[in-house]
Amino acid sequence: MSPIQPELAIETQGLSKRFQNYFAVNQLDLQIQKGTIYGFLGPNGCGKSTTIRMLTGLLTPSAGSAKVLGYQLPEQADELRLKIGYMTQKFSLYDNLSVLENLDFVGQIYGLTRSARKARIAELAELYHLNDKIKVRAGALSGGQKQRLALAAATMHQPQLLFLDEPTSAVDPENRREFWERLFDLSDQGTTILVSTHYMDEAERCHALAILEQGQKRADGTPKQLIAQMHAAVFEVSGDNLRQLRNALMARESVISTAQIGERLRVLVSLDQPQPEVWLKAQVSTEHQVEQTRPSLEDVFVANTGAAYVQRHPL
């Protein structure tokens, strides 16, 4: 990254997509720096996939502007296609073709010469551990192997910008770790990566992220910034009768959320409440211990979405 003026890979203003009578994406402003891994965090149906489809030129925005790698969308979608890679949520290669045939096909589509294809496929097969599966049909691969094949295909032409739509939804934790190592390798080589997820641990790995809900951006920034800017204090309460305590606390306006984690109750208290720790201690009995703790990204997510959001941003 240039220290003076970081270049933007994606820039949108008021980007919206309307389907019949609801907005799948509503007034989205994004600034994604080149070379970073940027995450879209949000529940299903929050507009992650729709946003990605607009940014890849698959969908025409209903309003707003989007500039991706300097190309204005949707007008310059064709030029953009040579520079981006897209890994769809659902496996979109051909089940009845082998790993090699699939990769060769993708290479041909991107106009790689025969020798360039051969070299690139060898490189990708090595990198993504597909060498021993090269003759196996894609339909017979495991979830993790399919995902590596899809990533290999999406990066065949060494795109500057890579879109990954919930790439790890069908993959076990070990393969997920391994997958993220590859993403950091790509990022290190200068590829900008936009990844959508609903896993907190994945979101935490991103350089920066946007929390989306109902087509709107609720918050964005680096995980650190998001945690620092969170408008809530996080406490852990331990003791007996936690379920009853939980119900009592949820009735309080200052309590954003409560969640039982094993023997403890995690309580988010809004900063609108002065001296939250003193306040919370007054709410619980003396048998309960209250301890302030470091917020996690999940806390940020909870504090920025759902009822908590509506409370702070009344209509």
Added chain:
Amino acid sequence: MSNAIRFSAARAIAIMIKELRQLARDRITFAMIVMIPFAQLMLFGYAINTDVRHVPAGLLDFAATSQSRTLVQDLEASQVVQFIRRFDDLKQAEAAITNGEVAAVLYLPADFERRLLTRELQLSTAPIGQWITDGSDPVLSGAVSGLRQMPLSDPRAVQGVDTSSAVFEIVNYFNPEKRSAVNIVPGLIAVILTMTMILFTSAAIVREREQGNMEFLITTPIRPIELMLGKIVPYILVGLLQMGIILTLGNRLFAVPLPVDLFSLLVITLLFILASLTLGLVISTQAQTQLQAMQMTIFILLPSILLSGFMFPFSAMPEPAQWISELLPATHYVRMIRAVVLREAHWSDLHFDVGYLLGFIAVGMTIATLRFKKRLD
């Protein structure tokens, strides 16, 4: 759309190779390519037959002379009827027709001998007997009424005297034995190609959409025309293969002549295959699922079987049916392939049909390419 990405033959070829590989892997589809022509040929060639033979008949012979027996033998020798029962009275015979045991009854009156004599001496033209037929099946009764004019080979009659007096002599060109297979087999190519070509192409594209491949494909630099061409060419080969199967089997099993002018055959068949494929492409831009594509194919297929002239003669159709018929590519192909295979016509003799198919392809391709958007919305 900008011109930043030019048409690339390499990309079209990549799609083609991929399509051929998938086709070769898909055993059921591959089997259907061969089995559909084979099964249909058997079905239409053997089962559907308008040459009537061995109509079950009964005999009511009140004359019972040697001459009446000779007449019955002569009739059986024609192979049109086969006498399976003798009756003693008319009631019995009528009952047998009613219950479907026999389709026709020959009634020879007691004065048969006298009627025959007066007829031979040209004293009278009164009939010598009567056929009672089951008129509810016009094909069968029609075949029997053909026997009305049967020449009598009576030893006592003057040689060569034909009691029937035809005004016209009929000479059948191209199919002197009047076998329906000769007419049906070339027409069958039209029906089978209509079915497989439209279905395969429409399903091939809709499948990509259904299985999610399209979402990936349209983010690549591939252009719609490359995708269309890459999808079409493999099926052209499939279509030619099917035509070869039908003509070869038709020749071996039903002695349908092989066309002398192979080049004309190739020209008209390629035109028809392309027309059907473009129709399949247009369907694929409309259908969301493979099931919908199949339903739309049947919508085209049924009129192609019934109205193309494959089953019923074009000239016998009412005028509005003829208009619909003219719209169908199959009609033009049925006409052309019968001309080329059976009448040894040259493709350039058939300019109306060739011209129509060319126009159909041009319009279809334009619609398909325009309608196929590289977008999801």
